[in-house]
Amino acid sequence: MVETQSDEILHNADTEDVSLLVVxxxxxxxxxxxxxxxDILLRARSLRIPTRxxxxxxxxxxxxxxxxxxxxFGQTVSLVFFTDTWKPDSFYDRIxxxxxxxxxxxxxxxxxxxxxxxxxxxxxxxxxxPPRYINTLAIALSRVGGGPENExxxxxxxxxxxxxxxxxxxxxxxxxxxxxxxxxxDRENWRRVAKEVYGCALE
Amino acid sequence: MVETQSDEILHNADTEDVSLLVVxxxxxxxxxxxxxxxDILLRARSLRIPTRxxxxxxxxxxxxxxxxxxxxFGQTVSLVFFTDTWKPDSFYDRIxxxxxxxxxxxxxxxxxxxxxxxxxxxxxxxxxxPPRYINTLAIALSRVGGGPENExxxxxxxxxxxxxxxxxxxxxxxxxxxxxxxxxxDRENWRRVAKEVYGCALE
Numbered sequence: 001m002v003e004t005q006s007d008e009i010l011h012n013a014d015t016e017d018v019s020l021l022v023v024x025x026x027x028x029x030x031x032x033x034x035x036x037x038x039d040i041l042l043r044a045r046s047l048r049i050p051t052r053x054x055x056x057x058x059x060x061x062x063x064x065x066x067x068x069x070x071x072x073f074g075q076t077v078s079l080v081f082f083t084d085t086w087k088p089d090s091f092y093d094r095i096x097x098x099x100x101x102x103x104x105x106x107x108x109x110x111x112x113x114x115x116x117x118x119x120x121x122x123x124x125x126x127x128x129x130p131p132r133y134i135n136t137l138a139i140a141l142s143r144v145g146g147g148p149e150n151e152x153x154x155x156x157x158x159x160x161x162x163x164x165x166x167x168x169x170x171x172x173x174x175x176x177x178x179x180x181x182x183x184x185x186d187r188e189n190w191r192r193v194a195k196e197v198y199g200c201a202l203e
Numbered sequence: 204m205v206e207t208q209s210d211e212i213l214h215n216a217d218t219e220d221v222s223l224l225v226v227x228x229x230x231x232x233x234x235x236x237x238x239x240x241x242d243i244l245l246r247a248r249s250l251r252i253p254t255r256x257x258x259x260x261x262x263x264x265x266x267x268x269x270x271x272x273x274x275x276f277g278q279t280v281s282l283v284f285f286t287d288t289w290k291p292d293s294f295y296d297r298i299x300x301x302x303x304x305x306x307x308x309x310x311x312x313x314x315x316x317x318x319x320x321x322x323x324x325x326x327x328x329x330x331x332x333p334p335r336y337i338n339t340l341a342i343a344l345s346r347v348g349g350g351p352e353n354e355x356x357x358x359x360x361x362x363x364x365x366x367x368x369x370x371x372x373x374x375x376x377x378x379x380x381x382x383x384x385x386x387x388x389d390r391e392n393w394r395r396v397a398k399e400v401y402g403c404a405l406e
Contacts, residue, residue, distance in 0.1 A: 025260060025264040025265070025267065026267070027264065027265075027267025027268065027272075027273055028264040028267060028273045035272070035376070035378050038270065038272070038378050038379075038382050039378065041382065042378070042381055042382055045385065053268055055260035055264065055265040055268070056260050057228060057258035057259050057261075057264075058260075058264045060263065060264045060273055061228040061230065061231045061258065061260075061261045061263045061264050062228070062230075062258040064228065064229070064230025064231060065230065065256055065258070067241065069230070069238070069241070070230055070231045070263055070279065071278060071279050071280075071281070072278065073278060073279075074277050074278055075274060075275065075276060075277055075304075075306055076273065076274050076276075077274075078274070097304050101278075101300050101304075103277075103278055173238070175238050175241050175242065175245070176241075178245055179241050179244065179245060182248065
């Protein structure tokens with residue numbers, strides 16, 4: 001609604017209290033374009049409607065739970081659903097920029113909730129598509145052909161949404177390695193890569 | 204206490220519920236080194252004490268209130284008090300990295316609350332220094348010597364703590380300019396610089 005009916009939301013907001021509830025922080029919301037809330041605040045401002053922002057926890061800081069330090073994260077990246085006509089690949093350059101500076105990247109995986117098909121949108125039919133989440137089955141294949149003692153194949157399904165992904169940068173601190181190790185499927189391998197590839201000073 | 208008495212905090216935590224309350228998010232707390240909470244969680248883990256993290260709003264996302272998009276921020280930087288023996292200037296390189304990619308920088312300004320002097324710490328005297336905040340008087344001098352019609356000098360005192368600073372990167376979006384304009388002391392100048400120096404497509 002916020003994207004298509006902001007006039008309705010602001011209707012009468014000069015005389016009554018109107019709240020807009022979001023998931024996460026109003027400015028760090030992954031479910032709608034980041035500019036949507038800025039836009040509605042700008043409209044309110046132009047109509048001289050006073051506004052107040054109440055902040056909340058968000059994936060943009062809660063990602064610290066994975067053990068990587070917030071200070072070592074570069075820009076956050078959104079990975080969006082591709083359509084037939086829209087395949088934005090700028091996420092790759094953004095991640096590359098972070099990687100080049102040794103910084104971690106939070107990758108937010110797109111969701112499509114209460115979306116109309118282009119046809120329904122054009123015809124003004126309030127029929128919504130079933131919710132979709134970037135939540136594919138993923139299979140990581142390591143050292144394939146290296147013999148059964150070396151090969152490792154891990155299939156992962158992440159369960160209910162929401163999901164995000166963190167790519168660790170080279171500026172990895174040994175405390176980050178220690179902390180995040182608890183989440184590693186293969187702890188020994190996690191530490192080995194941190195040591196050998198990332199150059200972390202681990203015991 | 205959390206930095207010096209974590210053993211005390213964890214004492215009995217295996218048999219009773221112990222909470223550690225912080226300002227902001229547990230992992231995005233500016234008042235203590237970012238590693239302190241990771242460290243106490245690692246100790247709890249090694250003692251097999253179960254832990255649970257409850258996230259909260261933090262300056263690391265609430266900064267979105269200034270109108271710059273969270274997605275356009277690079278790494279967050281801390282600007283700490285210099286001492287006679289410790290003058291870390293790495294913040295400069297970090298800001299430079301963000302600037303080189305056109306990203307905004309959140310600069311967290313150091314605070315010293317409940318700090319002991321080195322002497323009191325060494326002698327085990329629980330005497331604490333008065334709280335200090337990076338909160339200097341700042342005077343911005345622009346076009347000095349350019350004649351009274353061009354010169355502009357702005358003195359600013361930010362009032363009660365806490366404070367942080369945002370440095371805008373070149374990847375500035377016109378909606379960011381529009382939104383943040385409301386906070387500009389000189390709106391006209393704000394838009395002019397966004398247009399001429401940052402190359403923003405403004406009307």
